[in-house]
Amino acid sequence: MTQTTRTDDERFQLRRILTDERSRGIIIQVILVLAVVAFIAFITRNTMVNLGKSGLTTGFGFLADPAFFDINQPLIAYNSQSSFARALLVGLLNTLLVSVLGIIGATVLGFTSGVLRLSKNWLISRLITSYVEFTRNVPVLLQILFWWALLTGLPKVPDSISIGDIAFVNNRGLRVPGPITEPGSMWVLIALALGIIAAVAISKWARKRQDLTGQTFPSALTGLGLVIGLPILVYLVLGQPLGWEIPERTRFNFRGGINVTPELIALWLALTTYTGAFISEIVRSGILSVSRGQSEAAFALGLRPNLTMRKIILPQALRVIIPPLTSQYLNLTKNSSLAIVIGFQDLVSIGGSILNQSGHSLEIVAIWMAIYLSLSLATSAYMNWYNKRIALVER
Amino acid sequence: MKMKTLSGIAVVASALLILTACDEAKEAAAPAPAPVKSATLDDIRASGELKCGINTGLPGFAFTDDKGNWTGFDVAYCRALAGAVLGDPDKVKWVNLTGKNRFPALTSGEIDVLSRNTTWTLSRDVDLGFTFVGVNYYDGQGFIGRTALGAKSLTELDGASICIQTGTTTQLNLADFFRVNKISYEPVPIETNEEARKAYEAERCDAYTTDASGLAATRSTFPDPKAHMIFPEIISKEPLGPLVRQGDDQWADVARWTLNALINAEEFGITSANVDELAKGTDNPEINRMLGTEGSLGKMLGLNKDWAVHAIKAEGNYSEIFERYLGKNTSLALDRGLNALWKDGGILYAAPMR
Numbered sequence: 251m252t253q254t255t256r257t258d259d260e261r262f263q264l265r266r267i268l269t270d271e272r273s274r275g276i277i278i279q280v281i282l283v284l285a286v287v288a289f290i291a292f293i294t295r296n297t298m299v300n301l302g303k304s305g306l307t308t309g310f311g312f313l314a315d316p317a318f319f320d321i322n323q324p325l326i327a328y329n330s331q332s333s334f335a336r337a338l339l340v341g342l343l344n345t346l347l348v349s350v351l352g353i354i355g356a357t358v359l360g361f362t363s364g365v366l367r368l369s370k371n372w373l374i375s376r377l378i379t380s381y382v383e384f385t386r387n388v389p390v391l392l393q394i395l396f397w398w399a400l401l402t403g404l405p406k407v408p409d410s411i412s413i414g415d416i417a418f419v420n421n422r423g424l425r426v427p428g429p430i431t432e433p434g435s436m437w438v439l440i441a442l443a444l445g446i447i448a449a450v451a452i453s454k455w456a457r458k459r460q461d462l463t464g465q466t467f468p469s470a471l472t473g474l475g476l477v478i479g480l481p482i483l484v485y486l487v488l489g490q491p492l493g494w495e496i497p498e499r500t501r502f503n504f505r506g507g508i509n510v511t512p513e514l515i516a517l518w519l520a521l522t523t524y525t526g527a528f529i530s531e532i533v534r535s536g537i538l539s540v541s542r543g544q545s546e547a548a549f550a551l552g553l554r555p556n557l558t559m560r561k562i563i564l565p566q567a568l569r570v571i572i573p574p575l576t577s578q579y580l581n582l583t584k585n586s587s588l589a590i591v592i593g594f595q596d597l598v599s600i601g602g603s604i605l606n607q608s609g610h611s612l613e614i615v616a617i618w619m620a621i622y623l624s625l626s627l628a629t630s631a632y633m634n635w636y637n638k639r640i641a642l643v644e645r
Numbered sequence: 646m647k648m649k650t651l652s653g654i655a656v657v658a659s660a661l662l663i664l665t666a667c668d669e670a671k672e673a674a675a676p677a678p679a680p681v682k683s684a685t686l687d688d689i690r691a692s693g694e695l696k697c698g699i700n701t702g703l704p705g706f707a708f709t710d711d712k713g714n715w716t717g718f719d720v721a722y723c724r725a726l727a728g729a730v731l732g733d734p735d736k737v738k739w740v741n742l743t744g745k746n747r748f749p750a751l752t753s754g755e756i757d758v759l760s761r762n763t764t765w766t767l768s769r770d771v772d773l774g775f776t777f778v779g780v781n782y783y784d785g786q787g788f789i790g791r792t793a794l795g796a797k798s799l800t801e802l803d804g805a806s807i808c809i810q811t812g813t814t815t816q817l818n819l820a821d822f823f824r825v826n827k828i829s830y831e832p833v834p835i836e837t838n839e840e841a842r843k844a845y846e847a848e849r850c851d852a853y854t855t856d857a858s859g860l861a862a863t864r865s866t867f868p869d870p871k872a873h874m875i876f877p878e879i880i881s882k883e884p885l886g887p888l889v890r891q892g893d894d895q896w897a898d899v900a901r902w903t904l905n906a907l908i909n910a911e912e913f914g915i916t917s918a919n920v921d922e923l924a925k926g927t928d929n930p931e932i933n934r935m936l937g938t939e940g941s942l943g944k945m946l947g948l949n950k951d952w953a954v955h956a957i958k959a960e961g962n963y964s965e966i967f968e969r970y971l972g973k974n975t976s977l978a979l980d981r982g983l984n985a986l987w988k989d990g991g992i993l994y995a996a997p998m999r
Contacts, residue, residue, distance in 0.1 A: 303892070318817045319816045319817055319819075319832075320816075320820040320832045321832070322831055322833060322834065323831075329824075330821070330824055402847045402848075406848045421847065422806060422831075422849065500803075500804045501794070501796075501801075501803075501804065502794070502802070502805040502806065502851045503804055503805070503831070503851075505804055590836055591836065591840075592835075593834050593835045602811060602812060603811050605745065605812075606748070606811070606813075607812065608772075609769075609773040609774075611749050611752075
């Protein structure tokens with residue numbers, strides 16, 4: 251009798267461990283983690299064993315070797331004697347350049363078109379609709395190739411389009427005058443920095459004042475004046491210490507000034523218009539998510555439509571907009587790796603060259619993944635912080 | 646319920662055990678001394694086809710004919726190799742590779758041999774872990790530019806834009822040449838040869854550089870070939886040849902001696918037309934040894950004794966292959982030049998079959 255009860259009791263307890271949701275969950279998770287770890291260990295060991303068999307070495311030491319190849323328009327000092335690591339850095343900077351430019355462009359384009367699509371003007375809203383539907387339904391790779399083909403179809407060097415004889419457009423890109431630093435030009439840069447800081451401070455102060463008193467202040471105009479005016483003032487006062495290098499025609503092309511390659515422009519245009527279309531839809535959905543009562547109330551208070559949009563609708567819409575906007579930014583950064591088809595030397599393109607010249611494919615792929623992962627996580631972290639900041643304060 | 650979960654755990658555990666066991670089995674095999682029998686050769690025999698890596702398309706060297714079959718100078722080598730190993734030149738699986746993915750494809754075993762106008766360099770031979778089995782084309786890096794530019798020499802190209810395929814030795818030679826001569830240029834790197842050529846045609850670049858053999862091929866495809874000139878300078882040595890993975894010496898030997906057989910066949914006057922006749926036996930002991938009627942060269946290689954007969958029957962000897970795809974009567978119209986036999990003023994010199 252007692253015997254039976256005990257077994258029943260034991261059985262009952264074991265069964266409880268297995269049927270209890272919590273303990274069962276833990277068991278399954280432990281097994282899953284073990285399986286994943288075992289799998290990773292297996293493929294790592296397998297790779298090492300096979301690499302050892304083919305007599306290949308692994309490690310990142312090769313990054314210190316000289317690259318021996320040239321890079322078109324590096325943002326930092328680079329020549330063919332520089333190391334593979336520096337070449338990778340040049341690529342990373344190019345990726346960052348086009349990503350940042352693309353994010354700025356796509357945001358401006360997306361917000362503008364998103365608002366305009368809701369316009370009551372039939373022509374404008376239809377135009378935006380067709381832009382959005384066209385660009386977001388055509389693969390971005392094709393769009394990059396399209397813009398590149400368009401830009402390389404521009405007039406050839408001898409027939410360059412001259413803009414006031416200081417800037418030139420041809421199928422090798424856009425060549426604009428470049429600044430030559432002279433003693434004193436530092437002050438112009440300092441004035442520019444001061445102007446930006448002052449503009450930010452004024453807009454903050456203006457917002458605070460408006461929140462408190464309701465009085466508005468033309469902070470955007472003042473800011474613009476400060477950012478542009480201050481450096482120009484310093485420039486004139488110091489007797490124009492900044493020279494401009496005007497591009498001059500040589501046998502093959504122009505020399506001097508700054509050249510923006512068609513590859514960069516094509517990539518930027520494609521990423522901007524493609525991602526801009528998605529952002530446009532996100533913005534539209536965000537605006538539509540704000541209840542109609544909000545704008546009606548604003549109108550009832552006598553706010554003009556422009557101000558209603560800026561002060562009432564958009565701040566509330568941003569809560570809906572920011573999370574999907576973040577993933578668009580991430581997409582844009584990752585899509586920039588398609589640069590390879592037109593020969594823009596981004597991280598993937600230069601990494602590919604290194605992979606080929608050094609043969610260290612595993613290491614290069616690992617570096618690629620680590621860098622894109624860090625870029626994405628950094629963007630997400632920033633956007634999450636921003637999202638928290640603008641979140642509706644519940645009272 | 647208990648039984649179910651327990652058996653689940655057992656399944657996972659046994660799966661882990663199997664994984665570990667596989668791992669150990671592999672490790673046990675790894676440090677063993679190099680096998681006497683060639684693993685690659687056995688694999689090819691077992692699967693009944695040779696996996697050969699070729700270009701994605703380069704006139705003369707690897708291109709599709711009007712029936713859609715791959716053909717060309719580099720393709721012919723693989724067909725000869727398939728003939729030597731399997732007795733049938735058609736038993737080849739073609740794998741088209743770009744400049745970038747050709748080496749990983751060979752390392753990973755996706756292909757058995759790479760016959761894709763690849764330059765033999767020390768770092769590729771040693772550091773990448775490959776074995777070059779010989780040279781089937783002595784090339785050099787050249788430049789093509791528009792006649793209208795009026796430049797007669799590369800040293801006049803100061804400030805020019807130059808289109809180039811990425812990940813090639815040409816990319817490195819270009820940087821070296823312009824650095825040594827202290828000339829500035831704008832490199833325009835493009836992923837494939839085809840796209841680099843298109844960029845040059847769109848006048849994105851003033852000049853375009855690749856192997857000199859490829860330049861002739863490229864120029865022949867332009868609408869107006871006369872508007873383009875090939876610069877006189879050849880800035881590098883580019884010995885192109887097939888390569889295999891390091892570590893399987895017997896397979897490397899088979900690949901090397903198939904190439905030598907094609908070159909020696911030209912020297913001895915063995916052609917695809919007369920090879921069957923000569924294989925019945927001749928007065929020339931060298932021919933007899935090669936074609937298997939005397940000695941046992943085939944057995945030493947681990948092949949049939951008539952291996953060279955099948956290799957030569959595939960597309961003919963070196964001269965026949967060269968003339969068919971690159972020679973005077975083709976659109977490339979290349980001279981034998983350095984690629985003539987040593988007897989004829991070139992440097993093609995295959996080791997004796999003995």
